[in-house]
Amino acid sequence: MKSSSLALAIVGLLVSIAPAQDAPRFDRTVRGKENFEAAIPRPDQDQVAAEKLAAHIAKTGKRPNILWMIVDDMGYGDPGCYGGGGAIGAATPNMDRLARDGLKLTSCYSQQTCTPTRSAILTGRLPMRTGLTRPILAGDKLTKNPWADERSLPALLSDAGYHTLLTGKWHVGEPKGMRPHDIGFDEFYGFYPAQKEITQGKDARRYPDLVNDPQLIRAFEAIKPDDHLQHGFKGGRTETLEQIKTTEDMGRAEKKLADFTIQRIGELAQQDKPFFIEHCFMKVHCDNFPNPDLGPLSAAKYFYKEAVAEVDLHTGEIVKALDDAGVLEDTMIFFTSDNGPQMDGWPDAGYTPFRGAKGTTFEGGVRVPGIAYWKGMISPGRESDGLFDLMDLFGVALNLAGVSTDTLAQDKYYDFVDQTSFLLADDGESAREAVYFWWGSTLMACRMREYKLHTKVILPESTHMDIDYSTLQTAGLAGWYFNLYVDPKESMPVGHRRNAWLASVLGKLKAHGATFKKYPPKDIGL
Template identity: 30%
Template sequence: MKLWITSLILNILMTECLAKMPPHIIFIVADDLGWNDVGWHNPEMHTPNLDNLARQGVILDSSYVQQVCTPSRNCFMTGLYPFHTGLQHSIIKNYEARALPEQFETLPEKLKTLGYSTHIIGKWHLGYCNWKYTPTYRGFDSFYGYYGGAEGYFSHKSKMRLSDVVNMTEEIIEPIQVNHVTKAKWYDFRFNKEVFYPKKRTYSTKLFSSRVIDIINESNTETEPLYLYIAFQSVHGPFQVPKRYKKWYPADMSENRRTYCGMVSALDEAVGDITDALETKGIMDNAVIVFTTDNGGHYYAGSNLPLRGYKGSLWEGGTRGVAFVYSPTFLKKSSYVNKEMIHAVDWFPTLLHVAGGTPDRSLDGVNQWKTISEGRRSSREDFVYCIDDIQDRWAYRFRNFKLMYGQKPDLDNRWKVLRLFDIEKDPFEQEDIAEKNIDIVEELKRMLNLYRDTQVPANYSNVKEITSLYRISKTILSPGWC
């Protein structure tokens, strides 16, 4: 009887402690992970750690992101649509003097006011040309990773020609003729502000998980809640992975696909190592883990089936991202698939609420915690996929209807046409119903124009600016030139 009473008292004390202590927030972002590249959608994928977390937590079946890297990371960091910050067009390239504008408060800055210790591990990709744009000036206590968008997983170098840069994305409307053909390499890896050289031939996925584990082990987690923003390089190109991960997949796969699948499994193993560290530290019961991709899988090797489209497109395959939330304590409802509409801008107010803060009503994002944790209806009924004033393309969702314009389809060569889809009846976007529903098209255009009236012009470099920066670039990617 005494043992039972002692156990009861300890449980009560632990519950009170958890109630007073804000949860540790672990926000994990995969890069270019396709809809069909996780085990809970595709049993051919070897992702046991992610599968277990997803199935024991809440699988988000209608979680939307932007079509490419920088705009999505803008959403995570600010809770604002990219067309409200000037980052709506394309990605920030190594040569460009642009960044997330400093007037927008970031989630880690807000969390620091609530007593959180904030750390970023992995990819930044929100600008670096001035120190004020880099992570330790934007709310993070520490930074371990790289500034740019892509590099070697072992070398930590990006290697491009200028002509590759200005033509590297399908989002460029017209090909730009550039005479420079000289190749250049940039080393891009930092520990806080210092250039850092990790142990040679160590795969970046392992480097990042090891750094996360060090932070967990070294932190005073009993008095200071953690915010870990873990932006893995995986599974963005170049396609590189230690051979042992490829062995889990059939030899008759294409080489790119087999390597890519191995990269997914390496990512899965890293997530397993991190959750093991949380368990060992004894803080898993006071943690909320979010996992999401930043956009759909690349058409080279990723798979978004049965969704239409791929990274860079406004089709569902480019914008409907794999995601889940796991927490053994803070989810009132778990082990289910949530089909409610959630957008990348919602993570800012949702996680701020989880941390005990009050989201600003000026944000584009809305607090979705009750939607996720209790299975309630979504706090939103519409969202903007994209308003790109450089390329003149956009897409808008209201309830089950999706209206899009200016997206080059994968089945024909038409660009500047309006398309309307009923995503509930036609989730794979096979039947354009615009001509049959002119009234719906006009109403959705009217609603989208209310957002368009609030957009700011895209901050996007022209060729002369890129060329100038190309000429003065050095071998190490460093801030201080804008």
């Protein structure tokens, strides 16, 4: 029997043997709308959260501010609150304080590389649906603008009366029509590409064959991404500011970005409208360069550790700016990383206790720190292993801003789950039953509860070579099925020996794949 026929047969069998609606079920979800991801009903905590939010709005007279802080390529184990910090050479007191005073998520998931994650959280849709399946690199030629028919979160919030600002790294397209201030942000202050894309043409020690070869550097200059700090405004007006000319310039850039966010917080706090700020750190994506005006900041002194310590420093400064402006209690903060550590850059790379790294769909590539903090609204000291996909931030932001999901397109499938009550209710539980993992256009894996099934895997052929020296392989005859509570390193499949739910998770995975038949993916040339 062909694999597609087998998949449909399994899904049909699962449906035929499904218990009555009021009986306990392994898959606890209910689908509210056909084109929305099904969620676990949590009516009691939804009511608690709604009442809590309504009381806050009545007290303040406006909708809450929203601040996301997104680190680039930070490992799950880098912050002290996740087992790293001072113990591995770079203390993170400010990250740790957010976790201690808020909600620490231990099963928070990203996509396996940066562009897919950054696009997913702004669209509420998987990268396979939008076409933004991998980073856009020098020399890429897109066949269409993936944002042209997407309704982005900043556009929705801007229409709802928010001032929307992205500071820092973008890396989701720099042609006109794809820049942050083209796709819905009222304001953008930052850089279009990642650090490495900027500095590789300036670092003769690391890239001597490029920098010191006149022919190659001329060719690179013709296709390289923009290396200027940009200040853009809705409508397209763009001010091109200073150029990154040296690695020292790149080292200083992080502070310049943080200072701008701090400045804008003070200014926006004086306005009647709420704000949405997505602060995207350039660090800790390799190649990292320390700020010569600040260091050393870490015990380890290595460039990566210096970058972690600097991100922590600016995290504390940004939170303090909210407090100084009198809006800390009016602002929901979420702190995270866009994927796991890029081990190909080691030792300029982070730490994860899990198998794999950036570029893979093993836990090391996709399980990231996730901290929700809102003074007076999220009870301190909470910790949860409930599933949370970073796409769920899309739904949380819509809820906080009072934007109805009825405004979203009916001909598109949305993968986010509204997790507002998970974050706000004192004993909140996740409404997400499953997280799906893609690598490019390949459906790789599914986590459902504590179980994870891989049908395809990325396997490195050498130590730390999860991207540059790895292969895509089929994960055995029955897939690789792990219980993450007894085997968090995904080392020994247990599907036929110690688990009865393999077929159920496989059915969930196949049902997810089937949504692409009615709602086909976009191909933008990547």
